[in-house]
Amino acid sequence: MNDRVKHIFIWPAFLLVLVITLFPLIYALTVSFQTVRIVPPTPARFVGFDNYADILANARFWGAIATTATIVIISVLAQYAIGLSVALALHHNVPGASLFRVTFLLPMFLAPVCVALIAKMIFHPVLGPANEFFSMFGLENLPFLTDPNFAIAVLIAIETWQWTPFVVLLMLAGLQNLPAEVFEAARVDNISAWRRFRDITFPMLLPLSAAVIFIRLIEGFKIIDTVFILTGGGPGTSTETLTLFAYNEGFKKFNIGMTSALSFLFLIVVIVFGTLYLAGARKLTQRYAQ
């Protein structure tokens, strides 16, 4: 195994990884310690941690974290709760399951931009069907996209609508992989459906659930397209998410150094949330480990 030939196979792959992933990262990291302006072009100047300090002192950054976290945490919880319920229903073949099996998955295949455009029509304060629906209860012209709380709620609803199918798909696969005899044994032992879910199904699905929620958390933090189209971060900056904030910094102020620093802070935020989540999830899954 100590053959020299192995180097021929390893090095090209290693270099490729280096060039494609590590180089841009390292380059971005270097840039984040400089002031670089593209418009108007100014020569790069090393500024140390100034960019980071500026951002951390900026209330807009903390606002963006709060907004993003609110949208992501609530919508992922909703996605999981609804997704697992739907998966359970499909798994137990409720009437019409075969029809829903297909239609439930459709939102996931739409591009987020399209979803946002559709949502923009639906939630139009005067012309949209949402308005008509609420008008029936005497609530006319609700400020769906112009009131901060409403706008965040709408964004949460859209995220949930689009990504619940993903959760359904994975949880359904998980459910169908559970050994049937275990549940038959429980049925013969007169364990109620609720206890079977609570004591058997749910714990056995925990590792998968933890992974699915993790994927959705990480993905959710990158939310930008729907926000960009629906509210543009407004009113004010009340619905501005982290990526949208970075985009605004980079492409409106053209301050690349600042934007790079922001990207790394974004990475740190995701890592912090991710680590906290994993620590909690590990505790839970270990209790029910097989």
Next chain:
Amino acid sequence: MEHIEFRKISKSYGAVEVVPPLDLSIHQGEFIVLVGPSGCGKTTTLRMLAGLEETTSGQILIDGNDVTNKRPGERNCAMVFQNYALYPHMSVRENIGYAMKVHGTPKDEIDKHVDEAAELLGLSDYLERKPRNLSGGQRQRVAIGRAFVRQPQVFLFDEPLSNLDAKLRVEMRSEIKLLQRRLNTTAVYVTHDQVEAMTMADRVVVMRSGVIEQVDAPITLYERPVNRFVASFIGSPSMNFFDARIEAGVLMIGDQRMQLAAKDADRIGDYGNVVFGIRPEHCREAETASHLTFDVEVIEPLGSNTLLLGKIGGQKIMTQVDPRFIAEAGALATVPIDMQAAHFFNPTTEERI
């Protein structure tokens, strides 16, 4: 009193009738074994009794109550599955005590029962382990313990020993039987292994394609199989069959002639064409022995006895002889046949004559 009664129960999947209407009565405290080749509907029948499978028609009574449309949980049965079906995330202790816990038994009482069951099944040292850290035999013991602590009306076993190695199977066989005796609980046990059926059962139910061929005590099945199928299925090594003819109290296979035992000569002395059945172990000296000569092809010494495999005019024969019996592969051998132990079947209906 009959404890379990199947009244004309049947099961169809779509247009395929897997189990045609079937009647069976099982007594209180009896150990019943359903045996038959793979795919003959044993599991389906057992699952209908458990309530895991709906019956297409017919009725099932347990203790005189019609349970046909009751949920599995309402039938007070406990079931042991082939692949254990343990709760993988629960320890052995939790697995055994889970049903009691859900049904509100106080904790110290659960512990008492679990410890007792673990003691009995040799699981005391493994109570805190998870199933994946146990061997196959230990897992099946846990599954058995889980069934036994519930003290149900009926035990159901679906090939519980099939995943275990041969030695363990023999051990567990007697353990299960002993436990069932102790509790005197009715048990219905499914297996495809006729040795398991013979050794464990009070009565054996032999099935073929969903149809019950014979229900009898093991020894009766062995001595008086009702047809050729049961005769060939029960007993190991299995029975030899020859196309033969009976005339004037003499059995003829090809040009070989054998004198029938007196009881048979009176009964069927001039029957005509028959299928003659003889078990390998009945090729032995006896008062009423006749002799049969055949071409030996293979000799298999097993130590306590020797198997001779060969042919008589194109029909296969296997005989079990004394280890000192002198025979040579490729040569002729003549073995004694105990005609008292002979079986005769009708060549067309295959029923016992």
